Amino acid sequence: MKTKVLFRWLVFLGLPVLILLGATAALARSATYEAPRNWPHFGYDDAYTSYNPIEHTIAVTNVMELERRWGIGCDDAYFSVIFRSPAVYDGTLYTSGAGDRLRAYSTKTGRKLWEFGAGNMAWAPQPVVSEDGVVYYMEETIPTYLYAVDGESGDQLWKAPLGFDLGYRGAAEGLVTVDEANGLVYLVEAPFMGGGKLYALDRGTGDVVWWMGEVTHDAEFKGNYALLGNGDIYVPADVPIGPHPGHGDKILQIDPGTQTIEMAYARPEPESYWEIDAYTLCGQKLVATFDYDYDPVKLVVGYDTYTSTIAWQTPISQTITGKIACNPDKNRIYVPSDPYLHALDAATGEEVWTYTGYGAIYNPSVANGIVYFLSDTNAYAIDEETQARLFTYPLGHAAEATTQVAVADGMLFLSGNGGTCDLFALGFLGDYRVFLPVMLRDF
Numbered sequence: 001m002k003t004k005v006l007f008r009w010l011v012f013l014g015l016p017v018l019i020l021l022g023a024t025a026a027l028a029r030s031a032t033y034e035a036p037r038n039w040p041h042f043g044y045d046d047a048y049t050s051y052n053p054i055e056h057t058i059a060v061t062n063v064m065e066l067e068r069r070w071g072i073g074c075d076d077a078y079f080s081v082i083f084r085s086p087a088v089y090d091g092t093l094y095t096s097g098a099g100d101r102l103r104a105y106s107t108k109t110g111r112k113l114w115e116f117g118a119g120n121m122a123w124a125p126q127p128v129v130s131e132d133g134v135v136y137y138m139e140e141t142i143p144t145y146l147y148a149v150d151g152e153s154g155d156q157l158w159k160a161p162l163g164f165d166l167g168y169r170g171a172a173e174g175l176v177t178v179d180e181a182n183g184l185v186y187l188v189e190a191p192f193m194g195g196g197k198l199y200a201l202d203r204g205t206g207d208v209v210w211w212m213g214e215v216t217h218d219a220e221f222k223g224n225y226a227l228l229g230n231g232d233i234y235v236p237a238d239v240p241i242g243p244h245p246g247h248g249d250k251i252l253q254i255d256p257g258t259q260t261i262e263m264a265y266a267r268p269e270p271e272s273y274w275e276i277d278a279y280t281l282c283g284q285k286l287v288a289t290f291d292y293d294y295d296p297v298k299l300v301v302g303y304d305t306y307t308s309t310i311a312w313q314t315p316i317s318q319t320i321t322g323k324i325a326c327n328p329d330k331n332r333i334y335v336p337s338d339p340y341l342h343a344l345d346a347a348t349g350e351e352v353w354t355y356t357g358y359g360a361i362y363n364p365s366v367a368n369g370i371v372y373f374l375s376d377t378n379a380y381a382i383d384e385e386t387q388a389r390l391f392t393y394p395l396g397h398a399a400e401a402t403t404q405v406a407v408a409d410g411m412l413f414l415s416g417n418g419g420t421c422d423l424f425a426l427g428f429l430g431d432y433r434v435f436l437p438v439m440l441r442d443f
Helices: 002-032
Strands: 067-072 087-089 092-095 102-106 112-116 134-139 145-150 156-159 177-179 184-189 197-202 208-212 227-229 232-240 247-255 260-264 275-282 285-291 298-304 310-316 325-327 332-336 340-345 351-356 361-367 370-375 378-383 389-394 406-408 411-415 423-427
Touching: 087 406, 102 134, 177 227, 184 232, 227 275, 232 275, 247 275, 247 285, 275 325, 325 361, 332 361, 340 361, 361 406, 370 411
Parallel strands: none
Antiparallel strands: 067 423, 087 092, 092 102, 102 112, 134 145, 145 156, 177 184, 184 197, 197 208, 227 232, 232 247, 247 260, 275 285, 285 298, 298 310, 325 332, 332 340, 340 351, 361 370, 370 378, 378 389, 406 411, 411 423
């Protein structure tokens, strides 16, 4: 009898300890994974690497356990395409779809928090979030207006005084770049018929601080966004070259303080009509893909950021189908094509491995040893080292060439491209629980 009473006392005293230990473990887990809560925009960072270096919740060992936690527009019979990737900041997801308004949702539950704007009638751009939680959002196609919105309340902070001509589809693919250090927001205006400008707007007011274009610098700016690195801006432009073909695409390095072109990076050989498609900064390399419609061979070109000459160029014998990703910790870039994903050494351009898919591969993103992408009618996760397919998730519709998987807050967020859901939020359904020993069930 005394033994049984003593055992019961040990149980009652130990039970709170077990609960406390479980709660402490849960808190420790929450604190450990607090940092990687953000995916500020398509491409993740100012260098547009599409690499989240601090996301460690999803790993090679557990990615196959991801399930749908919630979604937007699921099984509602309405077709809406969410381009690019949503923005994630401090537990809130911001997104807009074709014919839809800017909306904010809880990342964990999908509860709608607020909505903003009148909505885009056609192609819908995705928002960008700054380090202090301000949401930058473009609305209306021609012209396109830029808004700054309070990320917590959804209230408008300012509207840019100018309407920008990004073309019809360009409004969906365009993104602003936030220069936190200089208090500026950069927007590339790239009209369908040329004459593009690079604008710098005051981050606090939306007023135009300066702009560059053909009149001021003999450069017609192109592309969907500007890169930031080492205090400089990197952006494509159509500039004079001679004698043939007379003009062509180059990436320009620009000092934002003086608005001077410090460097114009060389075009690949032979000169021909190469056009820049994708571009990113990968460590000490500036990497760009060049396309020429009448040449079946495309080029990936690497530059040392401190010299305008080409460090290496690698031919790709298929159409390049999306933006490139970079893991600067491995000094590796990922180039999507149809039907391959090419992993190249960023220092030399040499091939590390090639993964074969079932169709065109779109806009890879990287986190914690996993490469994510959309292709055919699925989202995929493959091992960054072995190329083993770890996880697939059906979209219910063909993938869209502009879309990308956002990896943040221990979850994946991706467009369904008008499939089963307009947007999927994938996560782990299980939580930490305190499991009592079997022998305690009768107490």
